[in-house]
Amino acid sequence: MADGRVLWLHSHFELPTGGTKYIYEVARRLAEVRPVEMVVESASPLWRDRYAAEGITLNEIGGLTSTRLAYWAAFPWFLRRDLKALRSLVRPGDVLVSSFYPMPWAATRVARDLGLRHVSLCFEPFPFFHDAEVIGLYPRPKRALLRGLRMAYGRLDHVGITAADSLLTLNATTKGEIERVYGRGDAVPVYAGVDTELFRPYSDEEVAHLVAAWGPGPWVVHSTDFSPIKRTDLAVLAFAEAARSNPEARLLVTSTREDPAAEAQVRRLAAEHGVGDRVVMAGFLPFADLPRAYSLATALLQTGTSAGSGATTMSLPVKEALACGTAVVRSRATDEDVEDGVSGFLVDPSDSAQTGARLSELLGDPARASKMGLAGRERIETTYTWSKVVDSVSQEVNS
Numbered sequence: 542m543a544d545g546r547v548l549w550l551h552s553h554f555e556l557p558t559g560g561t562k563y564i565y566e567v568a569r570r571l572a573e574v575r576p577v578e579m580v581v582e583s584a585s586p587l588w589r590d591r592y593a594a595e596g597i598t599l600n601e602i603g604g605l606t607s608t609r610l611a612y613w614a615a616f617p618w619f620l621r622r623d624l625k626a627l628r629s630l631v632r633p634g635d636v637l638v639s640s641f642y643p644m645p646w647a648a649t650r651v652a653r654d655l656g657l658r659h660v661s662l663c664f665e666p667f668p669f670f671h672d673a674e675v676i677g678l679y680p681r682p683k684r685a686l687l688r689g690l691r692m693a694y695g696r697l698d699h700v701g702i703t704a705a706d707s708l709l710t711l712n713a714t715t716k717g718e719i720e721r722v723y724g725r726g727d728a729v730p731v732y733a734g735v736d737t738e739l740f741r742p743y744s745d746e747e748v749a750h751l752v753a754a755w756g757p758g759p760w761v762v763h764s765t766d767f768s769p770i771k772r773t774d775l776a777v778l779a780f781a782e783a784a785r786s787n788p789e790a791r792l793l794v795t796s797t798r799e800d801p802a803a804e805a806q807v808r809r810l811a812a813e814h815g816v817g818d819r820v821v822m823a824g825f826l827p828f829a830d831l832p833r834a835y836s837l838a839t840a841l842l843q844t845g846t847s848a849g850s851g852a853t854t855m856s857l858p859v860k861e862a863l864a865c866g867t868a869v870v871r872s873r874a875t876d877e878d879v880e881d882g883v884s885g886f887l888v889d890p891s892d893s894a895q896t897g898a899r900l901s902e903l904l905g906d907p908a909r910a911s912k913m914g915l916a917g918r919e920r921i922e923t924t925y926t927w928s929k930v931v932d933s934v935s936q937e938v939n940s
């Protein structure tokens with residue numbers, strides 16, 4: 542086995558999104574068998590602290606990231622900045638792992654120049670260039686911006702993925718999307734894992750503080766970052782349908798980033814459909830409370846519709862909720878985690894009546910919902926372990 546460092550490049554760690562969380566879970570376990578350092582443009586205090594606690598060096602290039610419009614206005618300059626920083630950090634024997642645009646391109650350039658191995662973890666084809674469904678959900682000015690960026694810089698995305706020595710992805714669905722977009726059919730699905738000691742069914746006593754804060758429910762939980770990929774609007778509409786026959790039910794919306802305007806829009810939509818007083822916007826939950834919120838709920842509702850999106854098909858919240866013994870109503874874009882009629886229901890989230898009806902079934906029969914949730918936990922325990930993920934990643938990194 543090679544003993545050089547793994548230098549893992551990602552765009553930024555500014556938000557506690559599913560992808561950022563996924564990378565952390567893999568990197569900290571990979572670091573147990575091989576030195577790992579992270580390279581990002583910027584990180585939040587949350588991620589600085591978490592990597593420091595694991596003894597993993599987190600290198601921040603500094604300056605603006607892709608979350609700012611000014612970054613894209615001066616994109617060529619920021620690409621040169623990233624290349625310069627990466628070249629100053631890399632050492633002979635390193636293996637470069639990249640994830641999320643534009644880092645695969647930067648890793649390709651440096652690996653080629655210095656004769657290093659480059660492994661790219663492609664969650665899905667870069668959605669802001671290739672996912673027409675997601676792009677179409679943005680306002681017209683942003684759609685025009687994304688079209689312009691793709692015309693100007695789409696080639697860099699293609700080069701970064703196609704030139705990688707090895708390509709990893711999340712599951713069979715994203716593997717197919719990568720082959721369709723980039724022409725590479727050799728991407729290795731590494732899937733996802735769940736820490737089933739943290740994500741487990743919590744007792745009534747362990748969730749009592751949440752009941753005291755939010756009320757007894759029954760609860761439906763929905764996780765979002767307020768991006769169009771998550772389709773939180775469809776979650777509200779489906780819940781409104783289910784609430785007609787479940788007058789005590791309430792919807793708990795957790796979020797991985799602050800967006801007051803988007804939150805206000807969700808509140809307005811809920812009020813328009815008569816459930817404004819039954820939707821609780823919980824914001825970002827501490828990691829210790831997240832599995833408790835899942836345990837409190839009768840069901841988790843996932844309403845992303847894009848079959849090409851890793852956020853839809855991989856969905857850590859779905860797997861974490863199942864690990865907590867909570868049934869899930871989710872998009873039928875994949876059947877890899879939820880078994881329809883066994884651990885929850887697969888639906889077309891754009892059909893709010895159908896989705897609401899399935900949700901209503903669970904709310905109206907908590908014993909059945911509990912049985913489904915426990916079936917889901919069994920599947921997670923046997924299929925979705927971080928050790929399996931890290932073994933798959935290690936094999937490609939060490940090839």
